[in-house]
Amino acid sequence: MRKIFLLSLFAVSLFSCSSDSSSTPQEQMYFPPNDGSTTWETKTIAELGWNQNAVQPLLNYLELKHSKSFIILVNGRIVMENYFNGHSASTPWYWASAGKTLTATVTGIAQDEGLLNINNKVSDYIGTGWTSAPLAKENLITCKNLLSMNSGLNDALGDDVSPANLQYVADAGTRWAYHNVYVKLQDVVATASGQSWTNYFNTKLRDKIGMTGGAWINSGDGLSVYWSTSRNMARFGLLSLNKGKWNGTTIVNENYFNQATTTSQSINQAYGYLWWLNGKTSYHLPQTQFEFSGELIPNAPNDMYAALGKNDQKIYVVPSKKMVVIRMGDAADDVTMALSDFDETLWTKISALYQ
Template identity: 75%
Template sequence: MKKTILLLSYLFLSSCNTDESSSSNSNEGMYFPPIGSTSWETKTIASLGWNETEVQPLLDYLEEKNTKSFIVLHNGKIVMENYFNGHSASETWYWASAGKTLTATVTGIAEQEGYININNKVSDYLGVGWTSAPLEKENLITNKHLLTMTSGLDDALGDDVSPANLQYVADAGTRWAYHNVYVKLQDVIAQATGQTWTNYFNTKLRDKIGMTGGAWIQNNGLSVYWSTTRNMARFGLLALNKGKWENNQIVPESYMNNATSTSQNINLAYGYLWWLNGKSNYHLPQSQFQFTGTLIPTAPSDMYCALGKNDQKIYVIPSRKIVIIRMGNAADGVNMALSDFDEVLWQKIRAVIN
């Protein structure tokens, strides 16, 4: 049985009221849920003119595909909030690699505060020998190379980011490869700020947007973020609003624009640890093959995404003022980030949002 937090209201279906709601929606400003409160304003499917008859097929598909939670925001307000398979609004779940975007965001904050420069080499902060690459090759690797997955280090050696496991394959900037070496940015920030990564993250990002209760948990030597689904939605809302929460510009807008744009010329569908839709070609994790076309053809071309193992999703669509969250187990077996599930899911989402 599904547990649906937000009941999809069928009030205000008269043409007069629908027209009034549509006019109001077109003029409303971005809404931000209060810090330190569980309240969050909602709006109805009907008020947006979306297709209510396609909601149940979407929910059925989500439940069938091992989903635990699903949220849709429009202009910051909750339109759908659904929980499945025994999960609840108060329970936490892991972000997996969708949490890479948290690291990218905090990197932008640390640069704004003058602690780091993303164009500086990593060894300026961690010292030499943080990899097993020859010194002249290690010194080519900048913080930006970590943000863009172009470190040139061997991605075939697993998740371990100890120096012995970070081995040279190509010069930094010449090869795109999905690699957990990005987590060294957390060490860079800790070293530069003189704080623990967790403390800097909590005070500069988590607490400022009300992501209460979330935590970094160690898993096989890597920190993985866990939170409620609403906390993931708060972060998605920050990303939609280009790093601004109400009147507080937490991350520079220029940095967020760069983070959600093509960051290098190898994988056009990759920014600063964000995936980008609508590009002419893309690469996938664990592959050096270039695929022609867009990541998710059915999804809006301006969409950018945080994608994690076992289908953790943050979809941000600026043109529609929409944020969509999906947490759960893998829809169809284990996958690293993108899967066929994204395309089918978007067909069903499209049927609802027209």
């Protein structure tokens, strides 16, 4: 019953497999050029000493589970890149909530530039009345609370982030609940920078790592969803693997990135700044206040952190393997939230490549 219950919620995915020398290459990290070309260095399964016989079962499973794209990078080089069900390398697809990590990263960039401080209250930047909470309660909510999902606002009222729908439940910092109110950070960045969110995002992050052509598309309810090619998602994963550095250039401060991929509050060990974290002793999931024991994905490496979105949009980052894994597509099963048994089975098949 616990398994079925967990599958119906949401989640994150990561690695808990052991590291060995064959799966932790020591060669120099590679970054693809930012010139808009299709140039991207590759590494073969054979060159890594991986198990070629494990490739086809993985591909068969991905296609069966309604995937559109799948990429594995090791040390920045493409090891696998596959497209399914009519998708192609040039076709954009939505990130869903995996794009929350883009907002977390850009918030860190704005803090690096002295435009904001995540410890300041949200109303310092966008004014009061952005919620329907009593003013004293609204003023408890900091930018860090939005990054950490502990704003204290009601998570049971849907995706609408208009003031009337942002209602007080508990004091900020005392309750963890997955909530799209995080999007108010985009308003904070826009106001603090004096630019539109899209312009600041494009100039400070997208264009600096060559994520050409990606765009924020309004989905209603005050939310925008990021769309891009799978390779552009892989570029962001590679930036994240390198803790905010791109080919020697700091895009976001490493200290901030380390905070973002470390437990951000005392309630949900498996959550950083809009990143999900594997390898913790307990975790919370969306739509419940129950605390579950153990790791999010026990058969994935325990140092993995992940950006996860609806219908199984996924960025898995595994520092111990110097690996980034991308999956885009439709929901693998009837479960549309980010975590399902798809994650565990997928990682069983991925780990078969190198074990």
